[in-house]
Structures are given as structure tokens and as C-alpha cells.
Amino acid sequence: ATNRTFTMIKPDAVQNGHIGNILAMITNGGFKIVSLKLTQLTVADAQAFYAVHAARPFYGELVEFMSRGPIVAAILEKDNAVEDFRTLIGATNPAEAAEGTIRKAYATSIGENAVHGSDSDENAAIEVFLHSISYTE
Ligand code: CMP
Numbered sequence: 001a002t003n004r005t006f007t008m009i010k011p012d013a014v015q016n017g018h019i020g021n022i023l024a025m026i027t028n029g030g031f032k033i034v035s036l037k038l039t040q041l042t043v044a045d046a047q048a049f050y051a052v053h054a055a056r057p058f059y060g061e062l063v064e065f066m067s068r069g070p071i072v073a074a075i076l077e078k079d080n081a082v083e084d085f086r087t088l089i090g091a092t093n094p095a096e097a098a099e100g101t102i103r104k105a106y107a108t109s110i111g112e113n114a115v116h117g118s119d120s121d122e123n124a125a126i127e128v129f130l131h132s133i134s135y136t137e
Helices: 011-015 019-028 043-049 059-066 081-089 102-106 121-133
Strands: 002-009 032-039 071-079 115-117
Touching (some): 011 019, 011 071, 043 059, 071 121, 081 102
């Protein structure tokens, strides 16, 4: 069924000038962009978004990275959106990402890996909801 997922173009990819190319890969992949926002996460936003990783050794680095510059946050719609978007972005580690994936093309390292994609329908619903109520001044 048609459903939704949540993505962020991360600070590395924005800084490196890849917003346009990544959005093109997303739309060429059959995803409809139903919300789009250029914004920047505060440290508190990033801590909350990645709370599930709070015990990991890379958590501090991850929060620092995700809040260091602008991001593009978007809601995407497609049949089987969550799984198909994870296929399009590729493996977390760009060294393991398949040809034709966004991370193969634009990620620089396992930490600075260009894009986020929701990892389950349940998390997609949470992240879509957070997006819809966030970044208001
Ligand atoms: P993502 O899968 O979108 O969400 C969790 C993020 O944590 C992941 O992308 C990476 O950006 C980051 N991450 C995962 N593993 C590592 C690692 N070993 N070192 C640094 N960052 C990591």
C-alpha cells in the first residue's frame, strides 16, 4: 500500500552541494515529496531524534554532526515507502553501499553518510509526526 517515510539530507551532503542531485534520485526512484524543509537541528533536536542510539559510542559524534549545519527534512510517499527508500539509500557504511544508491554516490564515511531513512513503519510514523510539528519558530 502507499505509505510514507521520513528522510533527512544530512549536513555533509548539504555542505557538499548535493541537495539537488539527491532530490533528483529520490523523485526518479518513484517517491513523491509531500513535505520539504531546509532547517537545522539544535543539539537537543539531534539528541532526541537519535535517543535510541544514546548508549552507542558514536552518539556524541552523531549529535554533533547532525546539528553542525543545515539539513533538508522531507516526507516521502510511495508504495512500500520505508523498505524501498532504504534500498535506494544503501548500506550505512558507504564502502558497503550498492552501486546506484545515494550513499554510494554521496556518503563520505559511516558517520557522515549523506542521508537518513526511517528504519521501520513504526519509526516512520513517529518521525513523520515529529517533522509535522517541528521547526516552527
Ligand atoms: P543512520 O543509520 O541514518 O542513523 C544512525 C546513524 O549513526 C547512522 O546513520 C550514522 O550516521 C551513525 N553511525 C552509525 N554507525 C556509526 C559508527 N560506527 N560511527 C559513527 N557514526 C555511526
